[in-house]
Amino acid sequence: MAPKKKEEPKPAAAPPKPPEPERPKTPEFDPTTITLEFTPEQIEDFKDAFQLFDRTPANEMKITYAQCGDLIRALGQNPTQAEIMHVLGKPKAEDMQTKMLDFDQFLPIHQHICKAKDCGTFEDFVEGLRVFDKEGNGTVMGAELRHVLATLGEKLREDEVEQLMQNQEDANGCINYEAFVKHIMAS
Amino acid sequence: MGCGVTKSNQFNKHSRKAIRAAVLIQRWYRQYVARTEMRRRYTWHIFQSIEYSGEQAQIKLYNFLGYLMDNFTPSSNERNLISHIFRENEVCQDAEWERYFCYKNIEVPEIYSGPHLTFPLTVEQAVGLVEAFRNKKQLHSRYVLQLLLETWRQLRMLPNISRISTCQSKEITICGDLHGQLEDLLLIFYKNGMPSLEKPYVFNGDFVDRGKDSIEILIILFSFLLVYPSEVHLNRGNHEDHIVNLRYGFTKEVLTKYKMHGKRILKLLQKIFSWLPLATVIDQKVLVLHGGISDITDLSILARLDRHNYVSALRPPKKRHQSSAGASIDSDFDEDVLSTNKLLQRRISLTYPKPLGTRESFQNRSLQDFSNRIKGKAVDEIEIHKRKLAILNMGTNSSEGMTQSVSSESINSDNAKDEWKQILDLLWSDPMIQDGCTPNEVRGGGCYWGPDVTEDFLNRHNLQLIIRSHECKQDGYEFCHNRKVLTLFSASNYYDVGSNRGAYVKLGPDLVPYLVQYQASSMTRELTVKQSVGRTERSALKVLREQLFAHKSDLICAFKKFDSENTGLVSLNNWASAVESVMYLGVPWRMLRGQLVTSKSTDGMIDYLEWFNELAIKGPNTDHIDQSLLETLYRHRSTVETIFRIVDTDNSGFITIEDFRQTWKLLSVYLKMEITDEAISDLAVTIDSNQDGSIDIDEFMEAFRLTDKKSRLERGRSMFMGTVNDLTKLEGDPNI
Numbered sequence: 001m002a003p004k005k006k007e008e009p010k011p012a013a014a015p016p017k018p019p020e021p022e023r024p025k026t027p028e029f030d031p032t033t034i035t036l037e038f039t040p041e042q043i044e045d046f047k048d049a050f051q052l053f054d055r056t057p058a059n060e061m062k063i064t065y066a067q068c069g070d071l072i073r074a075l076g077q078n079p080t081q082a083e084i085m086h087v088l089g090k091p092k093a094e095d096m097q098t099k100m101l102d103f104d105q106f107l108p109i110h111q112h113i114c115k116a117k118d119c120g121t122f123e124d125f126v127e128g129l130r131v132f133d134k135e136g137n138g139t140v141m142g143a144e145l146r147h148v149l150a151t152l153g154e155k156l157r158e159d160e161v162e163q164l165m166q167n168q169e170d171a172n173g174c175i176n177y178e179a180f181v182k183h184i185m186a187s
Numbered sequence: 188m189g190c191g192v193t194k195s196n197q198f199n200k201h202s203r204k205a206i207r208a209a210v211l212i213q214r215w216y217r218q219y220v221a222r223t224e225m226r227r228r229y230t231w232h233i234f235q236s237i238e239y240s241g242e243q244a245q246i247k248l249y250n251f252l253g254y255l256m257d258n259f260t261p262s263s264n265e266r267n268l269i270s271h272i273f274r275e276n277e278v279c280q281d282a283e284w285e286r287y288f289c290y291k292n293i294e295v296p297e298i299y300s301g302p303h304l305t306f307p308l309t310v311e312q313a314v315g316l317v318e319a320f321r322n323k324k325q326l327h328s329r330y331v332l333q334l335l336l337e338t339w340r341q342l343r344m345l346p347n348i349s350r351i352s353t354c355q356s357k358e359i360t361i362c363g364d365l366h367g368q369l370e371d372l373l374l375i376f377y378k379n380g381m382p383s384l385e386k387p388y389v390f391n392g393d394f395v396d397r398g399k400d401s402i403e404i405l406i407i408l409f410s411f412l413l414v415y416p417s418e419v420h421l422n423r424g425n426h427e428d429h430i431v432n433l434r435y436g437f438t439k440e441v442l443t444k445y446k447m448h449g450k451r452i453l454k455l456l457q458k459i460f461s462w463l464p465l466a467t468v469i470d471q472k473v474l475v476l477h478g479g480i481s482d483i484t485d486l487s488i489l490a491r492l493d494r495h496n497y498v499s500a501l502r503p504p505k506k507r508h509q510s511s512a513g514a515s516i517d518s519d520f521d522e523d524v525l526s527t528n529k530l531l532q533r534r535i536s537l538t539y540p541k542p543l544g545t546r547e548s549f550q551n552r553s554l555q556d557f558s559n560r561i562k563g564k565a566v567d568e569i570e571i572h573k574r575k576l577a578i579l580n581m582g583t584n585s586s587e588g589m590t591q592s593v594s595s596e597s598i599n600s601d602n603a604k605d606e607w608k609q610i611l612d613l614l615w616s617d618p619m620i621q622d623g624c625t626p627n628e629v630r631g632g633g634c635y636w637g638p639d640v641t642e643d644f645l646n647r648h649n650l651q652l653i654i655r656s657h658e659c660k661q662d663g664y665e666f667c668h669n670r671k672v673l674t675l676f677s678a679s680n681y682y683d684v685g686s687n688r689g690a691y692v693k694l695g696p697d698l699v700p701y702l703v704q705y706q707a708s709s710m711t712r713e714l715t716v717k718q719s720v721g722r723t724e725r726s727a728l729k730v731l732r733e734q735l736f737a738h739k740s741d742l743i744c745a746f747k748k749f750d751s752e753n754t755g756l757v758s759l760n761n762w763a764s765a766v767e768s769v770m771y772l773g774v775p776w777r778m779l780r781g782q783l784v785t786s787k788s789t790d791g792m793i794d795y796l797e798w799f800n801e802l803a804i805k806g807p808n809t810d811h812i813d814q815s816l817l818e819t820l821y822r823h824r825s826t827v828e829t830i831f832r833i834v835d836t837d838n839s840g841f842i843t844i845e846d847f848r849q850t851w852k853l854l855s856v857y858l859k860m861e862i863t864d865e866a867i868s869d870l871a872v873t874i875d876s877n878q879d880g881s882i883d884i885d886e887f888m889e890a891f892r893l894t895d896k897k898s899r900l901e902r903g904r905s906m907f908m909g910t911v912n913d914l915t916k917l918e919g920d921p922n923i
Binding site for chain 2: 040041044045048049051052053069070071072073074076077078079080081124125127128129131132148149152153154155156160163164184185
C-alpha cells in the first residue's frame with residue numbers, strides 16, 4: 001500500500017505530465033524540427049503582441065524568457081508551466097529574467113505550443129471540479145478549492161488564488177463550479 | 188501534499204483527477220492573467236500616447252500664436268485677439284498690483300456657510316479648510332484673494348532652490364503630481380498626517396489641471412505653506428503655467444467656481460506660479476524637482492536666475508533686441524518666408540527642436556512648417572505685414588507691438604535663452620533608458636535624458652538621488668537609472684478608475700526612500716482586477732474610437748489608396764497600416780481590431796465605410812452645417828476651445844460675434860481649412876439663439892458634441908483629447 005501511495009502522485013508532479021497525451025518523453029526541444037504553419041496575417045498579429053511585450057530600450061524586438069509564457073497565453077494558447085519550460089530548453093531560474101528571445105526564435109516555440117492538443121474543454125473542467133463536490137450538489141467549498149490550487153499541480157501563489165477566487169464564493173463559502181468555470185474561460 | 192491520506196485505490200484515482208483538475212484550472216488562470224496584462228498594457232499605451240500627443244499639440248498651438256504675434260502688425264485683428272496672453276512682464280509697481288487684487292471690498296454674505304479666514308493664518312484654520320473641502324464647501328473669493336496675496340508675499344521671499352534638512356530624526360514626505368484630485372491629497376493626509384513642525388512635506392508640482400478640485404488643492408497647500416513656512420515646500424510643475432491651464436481645465440474650473448472674481452484670482456495665480464521655487468535639495472544629497480534634467484542642467488544657474496520672469500515656461504521673457512530683430516527682417520527683406528524661420532528658430536527652437544527621429548511613432552514638424560502652411564492669401568498678408576514692420580523698424584525704436592513686455596533691464600539675449608532652457612528642461616524632461624540626451628519631441632519641450640547624464644549630473648553636484656514626477660506610473664512610482672532617479676506620481680486612477688495607484692515617499696536622515704502606495708476611490712476596492720482593467724480598457728477604446736471618427740476623411744483617403752478598385756473593402760493588414768499612417772499613435776491596431784471593428788466581414792476583409800457608420804457619433808441637429816467642417820471642429824476641439832478662451836480676454840465665458848468671426852479666421856489659417864463667412868454665420872446662429880451678439884463658449888462646445896458630459900474621462904480630462912497629429916498632418920512631407 002505504502003509504495004503504491006507514493007507512486008501514484010509522483011508521475012503527476014514530475015515535468016512531462018502523463019495526463020497530457022501529446023507529451024512525448026523527448027529530452028530536448030529542437031526548434032529546427034518545427035515547420036511554421038502560420039499565415040502571414042497571423043505572423044503580423046504575433047508581431048504586434050510581441051512588440052507590446054518588448055521592453056528593450058531600442059525596441060530590439062526581444063523579450064525575456066520569463067515573458068515567453070505570458071505572451072503565448074496572451075495570444076490565446078493554454079500551455080502548462082511545464083510545457084513552457086520544455087520549449088525554452090529547461091532554463092535555470094536565474095536565466096528566466098536575463099536570457100532573451102527574438103521574434104524568429106519565438107515563432108517555432110509558439111508553433112509547437114499551438115500544435116499541442118488542447119485538453120481543456122468545459123466538460124473536462126467541470127468533471128475535474130466535480131471531484132471536490134462532496135455533496136454532489138453542484139458546489140464546492142471555496143476553501144478546499146483554494147487549498148487545491150495552492151498545493152497541487154502547478155501551484156498558484158496565495159495572491160494568485162485570491163485574485164482568481166475574488167467574488168466567487170457565496171455567503172456560505174461555496175462555489176457553483178459550472179459558473180466558476182464559465183467565469184474563468186470567459187476572459 | 189494533500190492527497191494520499193487514505194489508502195484506497197478509489198481515492199488515488201480521485202486524487203489523480205484532482206490534480207488534473209487543478210492543473211487545468213491553473214493553466215487557464217495563467218492564461219487569463221497574461222491576457223489581462225496584455226490588455227492593461229495596450230490600454231495604458233493608448234492613454235499615454237493620446238495624453239502626450241495632446242501636450243505636444245498644446246505647445247505647437249502656442250508656438251503658432253507666437254509666430255502670429257511676431258508677424259502680424261500691431262493693429263491687425265488677429266493679433267489683438269491673442270496679444271493679451273503674451274502680455275507678461277508688464278512694467279508695473281507691486282503697489283498697483285496690490286490694489287488690483289484688493290479683496291477688502293468683497294463682502295461675504297450671511298448665508299455663506301464655508302470657512303472664514305483671519306490672518307495671520309493659524310493651523311486650526313488650515314485644518315479647518317481641509318475639513319471644509321472634504322465636506323464639499325467652497326472658500327469665498329474674498330478669502331481666496333486674501334490667501335493668495337499672503338502666499339504671493341511669502342513666495343517672493345523664497346530662493347529658487349529650497350535647501351532643507353532631515354535634521355535629527357525628521358522624516359520628510361514628498362508627494363508627486365496631484366492634478367486637482369482632492370481625494371488623493373486627503374488620502375495622503377489621512378495615511379501620513381497633515382504637515383506640521385514634525386512632519387515636513389515637499390509637493391513636487393502639477394497641483395492643478397485635469398482633476399476637478401485644483402483650486403481647493405492650491406488653497407490647502409498654500410495655507411499650510413503660510414502656517415509652516417519652514418516645513419512645507421512647493422516646487423513648480425509644468426502645469427503651474429497659465430497657458431497650459433487654458434487647455435487643461437484649471438482656468439475653466441476657476442471661472443466656473445468663481446464667476447465674479449475668477450479673473451482676478453487667475454491673474455494673481457499667474458504671478459504666484461511664477462514665484463514658485465524651482466527645486467528642493469534635501470541634506471545636500473537629494474534633488475527634488477518636477478520634470479528632470481538635461482545634459483546642460485546647472486544648479487548654480489538655476490539658483491541665481493530671476494524665476495518670476497518666466498511666467499510661462501512655454502515662452503521666454505521678452506527681452507528681444509529690437510535692432511537684431513529689425514536687422515534680420517531687413518536683410519531678408521527680399522527673401523521668402525524661409526527667412527522668418529531663421530528668426531523664429533533662434534528664439535523658439537527650444538520649445539520645438541528639429542526632429543531627430545528618436546521616436547518614429549511621432550512625426551515632428553518644426554515651426555518652419557507653419558509658414559509653409561500659411562500659403563495663399565494669408566501668406567501674402569504676412570509678407571505685406573512683414574515688410575511694413577521692417578519699414579517701421581528701420582531706424583526707429585518701434586514701441587508698438589513689441590512693447591508690452593520689453594523689460595527695462597538690459598539682459599544679454601543669449602543669457603536669457605540659456606536660463607529659459609534650464610527652466611524648460613527642469614519642468615518638462617523625462618528619463619529614458621538609453622544613454623545620451625535628446626529633445627523631448629513627444630511632449631514638445633525639455634529633453635529625454637539617459638543614465639549617463641544622471642551619473643554625470645550627480646557627480647558634478649555631489650548628489651546621490653533625483654526625485655521627480657511628471658509621468659504617470661502604474662504603481663505610483665518607478666526607479667530608473669540604476670535607482671538614482673525616482674519618479675513619483677501621486678494622482679491615483681489618473682486615466683480612469685483603477686488605472687494606477689498613487690504613491691508618496693518618506694526620507695529620513697538615512698536618505699533611504701520609503702514608499703507608500705494607495706488608491707483613492709472606494710469603487711476600486713470593490714472591483715476585481717478583471718473588472719477594473721475592463722473599465723479602463725473600455726474608456727480607452729471609447730477615446731480611441733472618437734479619435735478615429737474624428738479623422739474619418741483622412742482615413743477614407745488612406746483606405747482608398749489600398750482599394751484601387753473601389754470595392755469598399757481592405758485587408759486587415761492594409762487596414763492596420765492605413766490607420767497607423769493617419770493616426771500616428773503607435774498603438775497595436777491589429778490587436779485592437781476585434782474591439783474597434785465589430786462588423787463581421789468575409790474572408791478577412793474589412794468594409795471601411797460600414798465601419799464609419801459604426802463609429803459615428805450622433806450629434807444634435809447640425810444638418811445645416813457642412814459635414815467636413817463639423818469633422819474638423821470635432822477633431823480639433825481642444826484647440827478650438829483653447830483659442831476661444833484666449834480670445835475671451837475678460838474671462839467671462841462669452842465672446843462677441845465679431846471676435847467669434849475673427850477667431851474662425853485665425854483657426855482657418857492654423858488648421859489650413861477654408862471657412863466661408865456663410866459657414867461661420869451658420870455656426871453662430873446655432874448658438875446665439877437669443878441673438879444678443881455674444882456666444883457662450885461652453886454652450887458652443889456642448890452644442891457640437893465637442894464635450895461629452897457622460898464620460899468621467901472627459902469630464903475632467905476633455906482637454907487632452909486633441910492630438911498633435913491633427914495639426915501636423917496638414918503638410919505633405921514630414922522631413923523638411
